[in-house]
Amino acid sequence: MLTQDKLLDMYYRMVLIRAFEDRVHELFTQGKIPGFVHLYAGEEAVAVGVISHLRRGDYITSTHRGHGHCIAMGVDVKGMMAELYGKKTGTCRGKGGSMHIADFEVGMLGANGIVGAGGPLAVGAALAAKYKGGGGVVVCFAGDGAQNQGAVLESLNAAAIWKLPIVFVVEDNQYAISLRSLSSTKLQPRVSTARSVAERAVAFGIPSVTVDGMDVLAVYEAAKAAVERGRAGEGPSLLDCKTYRYYGHFEGDPMVYRSVEEIDEWRKKDPIKLFEEKLLKSGIATQAILSDLRRKAALEVDEAVKFAEGSPYPEPSEAYTDVFTDPYY
Amino acid sequence: MxxxxxxxxxxxxxxxxxxxxxxxxxxxxxxxxxxxxxxxxxxxxxxxxxxxxxxxxxxxxxxxxxxxxxxxxxxxxxxxxxxxxxxxxxxxxxxxxxxxxxxxxxxxxxxxxxxxxxxxxxxxxxxxxxxxxxxxxxxxxxxxxxxxxxxxxxxxxxxxxxxxxxxxxxxxxxxxxxxxxxxxxxxKEPYTIPFGTADVKVEGSDVTVVAVAYMVHEAVKAANELKMNGISVEVIDPRTIVPFDKDAVFKSVKKTGRLVVVDEDYERCGFASWVAALVADECFAYLDAPIKRVTTPTVPIPFSPVLEKEILPNAEKIIKAVKEVVK
Missing domain, CATH: 3.40.50.970 (Thiamin diphosphate (ThDP)-binding fold, Pyr/PP domains)
Incomplete structure (x- = not known):
């Protein structure tokens, strides 16, 4: 049974992700953030529902759409925002940017600019966890598009044969950039033959379940069984979470492949609104408590922007450091 | 030890x-x-x-x-x-x-x-x-x-x-x-070798030959044969390419004034070209002859022993290159 504190903490993480992403969208539009940015808004229930089970010593591997995973793992939001600005005070001292935020201290092994590349990394982290003992688990987040990468398929196989403590979380946000994950159109083929990725997992002998990725409690329940299975040394699991990204594949995406109506339809199923309704209905929270948490999140993001804008850029000489542990490059 | x-x-x-x-x-x-x-x-x-x-x-x-x-x-x-x-x-x-x-x-x-x-x-x-x-x-x-x-x-x-x-x-x-x-x-006991420290395999005064991996052996063979012809070759094995012991190579070239780089990798944009560029940048005034590279031409490695021998560097090709730079 989830305690009130835990539920409100989950809610806070979700609204913090949303506030962060909405703000980044604005800042990018204003030209304040350079580079490539992929936003997680709409998918909050997946990151929070799964990561709420993790403890110190667990790891996650992430994707190009990694801000939500970072925030759910507890990566400092100020550092993240400064990183997006390319500032010296960023999580990665301005050397990584949106696609490469990592914080090993909290078990976040890195967002990743290469689709599917987190799979093998998760296999290795899980091998290490298994070797060290102690019941550590690794969560491998990857989108529906990534499921057609050889790296992911090889990783599913390796995790299964070695009975590794991995939870593969498929964030099926309906689109592999512009191609639909499961339905074809006159102009575009679908990207997968299986009806769902959950079905594919069966071929690897990996227990899998399809989950409503807009419902944080449904994700939480499904992840509970998967994480427990991993901690008990029983091997990997796969959660196929059906969700939706509100913004484009990247900021600046003209989104010619989908309609405004479609986005509006999904927004009606908004994961934060859905969770709010449940919290109110069950008496766990009042409107006042929830709006306080939303205000607190907005404030935290305000502070992060202030921090990022007030921070210095790295010295140009820093371009030459950190290639190796020694000064040579 | x-x-x-x-x-x-x-x-x-x-x-x-x-x-x-x-x-x-x-x-x-x-x-x-x-x-x-x-x-x-x-x-x-x-x-x-x-x-x-x-x-x-x-x-x-x-x-x-x-x-x-x-x-x-x-x-x-x-x-x-x-x-x-x-x-x-x-x-x-x-x-x-x-x-x-x-x-x-x-x-x-x-x-x-x-x-x-x-x-x-x-x-x-x-x-x-x-x-x-x-x-x-x-x-x-x-x-x-x-x-x-x-x-x-x-x-x-x-x-x-x-x-x-x-x-x-x-x-x-x-x-x-x-x-x-x-x-x-x-x-028998464990020991380490610091990266970026070249090993001078043969000391010499006329030509510096830089080679790595198996080509070190071909270079030493060439140096021994050339010695009999009165040409003194210094063979340097960098042992690591990254990090690279530039100083050892520069020091040797400043002494000999001539450089041959032996590299089994493809000729185009390869290790030998990089070493040649470093030496051209840093030691140009000391050079008495153009830098020579003995490399594998940029073609797929052929199967037939006759064809493979044609393209891979070896002692004979190193000797030829050295003789050209001391002419």
């Missing part, structure tokens, strides 16, 4: 792995056929019996998964030594090497380390044809974030592999197929 005896290159590597695994429980070995089989060239022989399947992991033929697993395990606190059976197979797993392992420390602001060693075999001369004969170390030296190690003797193989395992960065460790059976003196 005590306990020096003659062992082969492959035995020296095996001993390095064994001793490091005994010293440090975070060292694990992974790769195709490294366990029961003992490695396709025998480098990991006996390790499975000694350390068990948790530390000597036989993997599926899934280079992306197991090289990437090496990266992930290194990120999570282990010190993996992963075998890529032939460097030619890098094409099926390069993302995990050059985009993941090599760049993580930098991308993540210098806060983490990836102590991963990828061991792989290189080199022609055994009619293994176009997909099993390349050296390709230039490709790995070309991208940032990988240390590139190219031993030429059993002594260097053991010391450099131990240094590699203890080093906190991603490393590519290249083992030339023609060297596995070569014997040489190797101390």
């Amino acid at each position: 005590s306990g020096v005896r003659e062992i082969t290159f492959v035995e020296a590597l095996n001993e390095a792995l064994l001793q490091e695994m005994e010293r440090d429980p975070t060292v694990i070995v992974m790769g195709e056929d490294v366990g029961v089989y003992g490695g396709i060239f025998g480098v990991t022989k006996g390790l499975l019996d000694r350390f068990g399947p948790d530390r000597v992991v036989d993997t599926p033929i899934s280079e992306t998964a197991f090289i990437g697993a090496g990266v992930g395990a290194a990120a999570a606190g282990l010190r993996p030594v992963v075998e890529l059976m032939f460097v030619d197979f890098f094409g099926v797993c390069m993302d995990q090497i050059y985009n993941q392992a090599a760049k993580m420390r930098y991308m993540f602001g210098g806060k983490i380390k990836i102590p991963l060693t990828v061991r792989t075999t290189i080199g022609g001369g055994v009619s293994a044809a176009a997909q099993h004969s390349q050296v390709l170390y230039s490709i790995f030296a070309h991208v940032p974030g990988l240390k590139v190690i190219v031993p030429s003797t059993p002594y260097d193989a053991k010391g450099l592999l131990i240094s590699a395992i203890r080093d906190d960065n991603p490393k590519m460790f290249f083992e030339h197929k023609l060297l596995y059976g070569v014997k040489g003196p190797v101390p």
Whole structure:
């Protein structure tokens, strides 16, 4: 049974992700953030529902759409925002940017600019966890598009044969950039033959379940069984979470492949609104408590922007450091 | 050092792995056929019996998964030594090497380390044809974030592999197929060789010859023959390409005024060209002749021994190049 504190903490993480992403969208539009940015808004229930089970010593591997995973793992939001600005005070001292935020201290092994590349990394982290003992688990987040990468398929196989403590979380946000994950159109083929990725997992002998990725409690329940299975040394699991990204594949995406109506339809199923309704209905929270948490999140993001804008850029000489542990490059 | 005896290159590597695994429980070995089989060239022989399947992991033929697993395990606190059976197979797993392992420390602001060693075999001369004969170390030296190690003797193989395992960065460790059976003196106890320290194999005063891996042996052979013709050749083995001991090469060229670089990698945009450029930048005023490169022409490695011999560098070609620069 989830305690009130835990539920409100989950809610806070979700609204913090949303506030962060909405703000980044604005800042990018204003030209304040350079580079490539992929936003997680709409998918909050997946990151929070799964990561709420993790403890110190667990790891996650992430994707190009990694801000939500970072925030759910507890990566400092100020550092993240400064990183997006390319500032010296960023999580990665301005050397990584949106696609490469990592914080090993909290078990976040890195967002990743290469689709599917987190799979093998998760296999290795899980091998290490298994070797060290102690019941550590690794969560491998990857989108529906990534499921057609050889790296992911090889990783599913390796995790299964070695009975590794991995939870593969498929964030099926309906689109592999512009191609639909499961339905074809006159102009575009679908990207997968299986009806769902959950079905594919069966071929690897990996227990899998399809989950409503807009419902944080449904994700939480499904992840509970998967994480427990991993901690008990029983091997990997796969959660196929059906969700939706509100913004484009990247900021600046003209989104010619989908309609405004479609986005509006999904927004009606908004994961934060859905969770709010449940919290109110069950008496766990009042409107006042929830709006306080939303205000607190907005404030935290305000502070992060202030921090990022007030921070210095790295010295140009820093371009030459950190290639190796020694000064040579 | 005590306990020096003659062992082969492959035995020296095996001993390095064994001793490091005994010293440090975070060292694990992974790769195709490294366990029961003992490695396709025998480098990991006996390790499975000694350390068990948790530390000597036989993997599926899934280079992306197991090289990437090496990266992930290194990120999570282990010190993996992963075998890529032939460097030619890098094409099926390069993302995990050059985009993941090599760049993580930098991308993540210098806060983490990836102590991963990828061991792989290189080199022609055994009619293994176009997909099993390349050296390709230039490709790995070309991208940032990988240390590139190219031993030429059993002594260097053991010391450099131990240094590699203890080093906190991603490393590519290249083992030339023609060297596995070569014997040489190797101390029994563990020892390290610092990266970036060249070894002067032959001292000389007329021409500097820089060579790595198996080509060191061809260069020494050439130097010995040239000596009989009254040409004094200095042979330098950098032993690591990244980091590279520029000073040793510059010092030698300033003395001899002539440079021949021997490199089994493809001629185009390769290691030899880079060394030539460094020397042209730094030692131009000391040069008495154009720099010569003895390399493999940029064609796929052919199968027929006649064709393969035609393209691979060897002592004869080195002698010819040296004679041209002393003319």
